[in-house]
Amino acid sequence: MPWFEPVSPLPARLVVLVSGSGSNLQALLDASRIRSYGAKVVAVGADRGHIPALQRASDAAVPSFVLPVADCADRAAWDSALTERVASYRPDLVVLAGFLKLTGAAFLARFGGRTVNTHPALLPAFPGIRAPADALRHGVRVTGATLFVIDTGVDTGPIVAQRAVDVEDDDDEQSLHERIKKVERGMLVETVGQMVREGYSIDGRRVRIGR
Numbered sequence: 001m002p003w004f005e006p007v008s009p010l011p012a013r014l015v016v017l018v019s020g021s022g023s024n025l026q027a028l029l030d031a032s033r034i035r036s037y038g039a040k041v042v043a044v045g046a047d048r049g050h051i052p053a054l055q056r057a058s059d060a061a062v063p064s065f066v067l068p069v070a071d072c073a074d075r076a077a078w079d080s081a082l083t084e085r086v087a088s089y090r091p092d093l094v095v096l097a098g099f100l101k102l103t104g105a106a107f108l109a110r111f112g113g114r115t116v117n118t119h120p121a122l123l124p125a126f127p128g129i130r131a132p133a134d135a136l137r138h139g140v141r142v143t144g145a146t147l148f149v150i151d152t153g154v155d156t157g158p159i160v161a162q163r164a165v166d167v168e169d170d171d172d173e174q175s176l177h178e179r180i181k182k183v184e185r186g187m188l189v190e191t192v193g194q195m196v197r198e199g200y201s202i203d204g205r206r207v208r209i210g211r
């Protein structure tokens with residue numbers, strides 16, 4: 001059973017990958033201002049330019065890079081290039097925070113077990129990139145947010161944390177997603193901090209934080 005030691009010395013080095021507004025990134029940037037949090041964002045990577053998340057990185061004086069798939073010969077070359085860029089910042093943990101690309105075999109070989117992804121639904125329900133809309137369409141009364149360790153599938157990896165959110169009668173996709181994101185940011189900050197401070201193990205599909 002893989003056991004990931006608490007990071008020592010703290011603060012742990014986080015590389016955060018983004019594709020959009022970056023409010024989850026911002027929550028990590030804000031948390032890491034407090035020394036006792038135990039983690040700091042050392043770099044932000046994106047698969048596209050001109051997104052608010054990159055401005056957030058720049059405002060926080062955190063280095064960033066942009067690596068579009070279209071700049072690489074094929075998807076495998078992009079995955080290898082992404083792996084090298086991320087590795088150059090020597091992360092203890094990689095956080096996919098609204099990163100709308102699937103990482104591939106090279107990335108998983110290097111960062112498997114050390115990469116978490118945040119998702120706006122209670123997995124295994126509603127994987128993919130339209131989870132709040134899919135939850136509304138299905139008519140569920142409760143949805144939420146999930147933090148999981150990536151594997152080779154689409155939103156299929158071992159689950160680290162989940163938070164529930166009620167669906168209201170008058171919700172549309174945007175209102176539901178915004179309410180999920182509030183809860184999601186708290187879950188992300190709290191769980192990432194615990195993982196680096198206390199260590200964690202992955203036993204099949206079960207993730208346990210601390211000894």
Ligand code: GAR
Nearest residue numbers: 020021022023024098118119120128
């Ligand atoms: C978050 O809700 C995240 O879970 C979702 O994108 C949003 C990004 O928000 N990711 C996915 O849907 C991936 N399947 P943010 O850019 O404000 O952090």
